[in-house]
Amino acid sequence: MTTHFFGDTAVLTGRSLRHITRSLDTIITTAIMPIAFMLLFVYVLGGAINSGSDSYVNYLLPGILLITIASGISYTAYRLFLDMKSGIFERFHSMPIARSSVLWAHVLTSLVANLISLVVVALVALVMGFRSGAGALAWLAVAGILILFTLALTWLAVIAGLTAKTVDGASAFSYPIILLPFVSSAFVPTDTMPGPVRAFAEHQPVTSIVNAIRDLFTQQPVGTDIWIALAWCLGILIVAYALAMATYRRKII
């Protein structure tokens, strides 16, 4: 069974990547909301926000990138759900292929689609004046964190896609994740928030991830934030992967 794992995953990934390239609107809709937030916060609200940074778009971008991923993975759940409902999963599962490659194809496709959206959003941020003196290593570190975050959320999306009863349910799970950056250091420094909110903001995953990416962009020492960020990403990834695989096995015997 596992002898064909890589070949089967490649074939199936090619299939779902075609779904992306043939409906580029999903990439655009994924990118539109974070871009709208970015415009809104930089040009409407940003003037009144004291972020302690020279350029608000520089301050804002890490959080916007996380929102991009959170809105992108709702399509992962959506595509998975449609495959389940259409019967094509049953066709694949009744064939002599490595079964887990059916899931991995969706995960890899999610990664590619999100990376494209991230590049689109980052390009818009550049046009809006985002600048970073970060070196290649720092950029690689940022890319690594974003990839890890995408994988973690993608496996969450897999659970949602596998267990949803309706199309709306499959994508609705991402709304709370999209809102999470608003109660974090993504838009405003957390020390302006009232006690309980601040406590929540400082101890949820987005803040440490945003701080780590921001420090990398601004060439500050990343401190402990990057380790907390990595721990969150890896933790979510492992738990979500285990739950998704357990759900998948329950679904297919």
Added chain:
Amino acid sequence: MTTTGAEAPAIRVRGLERSYQKLEVLRGVDFDVARGSILALLGSNGAGKTTVVNILCTLLGADAGTASVNGFDVATQAADVRESISLTGQFAAVDDILSGRENLVLIARLRHLKDPGTIADDLLDRFSLTDAAPRKVSTYSGGMRRRLDIAMSLIGNPPVIFLDEPTAGLDPQTRLEVWRTVKELTDRGTTVLLTTQYLDEAEQLADRIAILHGGRIIVNGTLSELKALLPPAKVEYVEKQPTLEDVFLAVVSDDGKGSDAGNDRSLGTDE
């Protein structure tokens, strides 16, 4: 009545049980399908036909009992079973966003066959889909989708094919096309397990007919054996239907095949 033929049956089911929570769907199902023959599994909605098919296709586990396909046990030799079968489910399991040809190539590649392109082109030709081959499947009619679906199941020439309600929701013309395809399959020696709610479909296609009711096979035999057992009212209904179908086919036969014939039928009695 359950065993047929001298050689080992292509499908053998013994004492199959399966429940969903408290609902006992299968309560000891036994049947065989001889190599190269067609068995029609009849049953009303919810009788458990799809459950039987899903267990035999290794998509679902059984609570009790044994089943083997092409000599392989579905529980312990699932990978070998999957090498031996293909499934055409109740809903045409085709990829809407890919073209017809891409769908076929996809399945050929997943079956690890050489030269997927040639396999695809041959099947497109055989199922009269060559013209539609480069088009997205979402533009196909119901009949074309079903033809593509069945064509996808034939890739790799699996010795056993499961057709779960292959003509549900199809118009009479497309249904006849599907029937022709199924008959061709057995000419090539393929074993077919077909589920259906339509008695005339079983009558047209099947060598043997088994009726699944109350979680068990209550009748299993040839058409003539079965006919004697059915209540007369059912027989009358079966005999009436082809007449109406003949009229329908006669009326619409002048039109092009691609058009949706169901919308513009006129009630002419003068023909």
